[in-house]
Amino acid sequence: MDFGVADPIERVLRRITEEAAYGYESSTLSPALADAFAAHMQAQFGWQPGTAHVVPVADLVQALFTLVTAFSSRGQGVVVHTPIYPPFLDSIRLTGRRVVEHRLRDDGTRFVVDTPSLGDVPMVLLCNPHNPTGRVFERHELEAIAAAAIEHDVIVVADEVHADFAYTGHQHTPLASLGPEIAARTITITSATKAYNIPGLRCGLMSFGSAELRERFRAAIPDRMLGIANRFGIEATVSAWTECGDWFADVMAQLQANREQVVEFFGRELPEIGVHAPEATYLAWLDCSRLSLPGGPQQFFLETARVALNDGTDFGPPGRGHVRLNFATATPILGEILDRMARALHRI
């Protein structure tokens, strides 16, 4: 996001540099991180996760890679809902597992998740709210996934890092909040890095839904293999989740306006590009497949409009002909981005 960092976070980081205590304190801060996580989940979603089985990580990609390694074996299949944030695919392929695609279905107004049988896969990587489509899955969709996971004895990793970004009219439901049976097989992974714009501070967490799940992970991946999270990251995250609500409300007001601007612009100026209003996230998933642009839309807009978008082909086969637009910027910059895209298309 182009929105800087909340004042309370800046104060926390400056205080650490003033204290200049760079010893082993960070290894004792995990309980504070777990408490802040639980408080934030309770306040935002009415969900009370336990704090006993929370493990810090540097980032959620590290979490994906280690969880896939811990809960599946080489050659086994892992389910993802495509198109999907590319590191999900990497975490499966680069650890020698097989990607099992459950494609989201475009019903004309939004992408929906069908739940085919889970067959014999050991795990599902769920991304909710979904990146790149911006879907906030509804309770009945999540209940279908949960029922299938329970029926087939499947572990679910629920990446909920965009949960704070749900727009008016959409309610995020943590998967593990559905009930104890699904919680016991769910690892929720999240961080303050997206909503509070601090990815460089390298701090996220894994919340294991049961002691048994936590022990299975520890037996496969000893804790020290993860590296201990740093003090700046942990203290900034605690600040984000406990004292930065006003700052984030301003961010959401800007994002809500940007989202309307994006959807309205493509509908009016470039109707040949398909886009559904995201229900969460600052991402727009643009279907450019009807344009048949030379070299694909990512290369076209980069070279012709000097606008950098994410290439949909990185998000799995259904991403062909798509690009992902990040609209977390100021109104004039977003206007310039959209105008450049329109001018580039009108020139061809």
Place this chain on the structure above:
Amino acid sequence: MDFGVADPIERVLRRITEEAAYGYESSTLSPALADAFAAHMQAQFGWQPGTAHVVPVADLVQALFTLVTAFSSRGQGVVVHTPIYPPFLDSIRLTGRRVVEHRLRDDGTRFVVDTPSLGDVPMVLLCNPHNPTGRVFERHELEAIAAAAIEHDVIVVADEVHADFAYTGHQHTPLASLGPEIAARTITITSATKAYNIPGLRCGLMSFGSAELRERFRAAIPDRMLGIANRFGIEATVSAWTECGDWFADVMAQLQANREQVVEFFGRELPEIGVHAPEATYLAWLDCSRLSLPGGPQQFFLETARVALNDGTDFGPPGRGHVRLNFATATPILGEILDRMARALHRI
């Protein structure tokens, strides 16, 4: 260490908080870390490591755990020179490998490394300078280890984090500097966290001695499983290795005095406790076995003298009856520590 942090490091950290850019910059800083590492090795030890195969980690324990996982299999033996810093033993046991002890031999003036046959182990974890004994292994000792490793096709992890602390008269030799054949099977791991007192910033590195070794590691442990190091840690480490030499010279002057104070004190006041002058490190390895203290020396000195030492039994079987003293503190505090230990012993 009780010595604070060098001014240039404090300035770097304050600059980062003033810029308040906590985005994805940290993922682009690895080359700067590799360059600073190479420059420091060249300046200190006349060794020019390559910079192409340097991988940041959060700490060297993470490095040990991931390297043992990558270069050995469950059930296989891994050699360590005991007594040894406890995480070495943890990295072998908690990943399901077997500890193969090569015991250092006390020749009356110092601990020496004999090199029994490496048999069929796939790897050796070398700690040089050695924690806890403070040995700086001599070139001929390292050459014997290197020859055995080459003969038996063994991978060597060389933890050289205490290299900067070699006292006058002792010269640290990086294992990988002995020649290309041993370099090609060595992973050197180090950080600025000990010498520059910044463990809380969570930054170290692994330097792979050949492209083939790097690729073998990558195939076993995908990079993203490590978590990306944070910007504070990387920039502080670069500062430490490029602009903090004067600060460290002052630290060494204090440590040199402390080391003489410790050795002289035990020789004069408590000759029943055996200690060899460490050749590097701020650690003294105290042999209290002749005292037969109730509950062992660690518990005795904690309860009776209110002095916290590391329990030798954590360092493997030869650590029985020993404690490790950290003497990186100011002269009056060190004096108080030593006096308390003497008074406690004189009371029994």
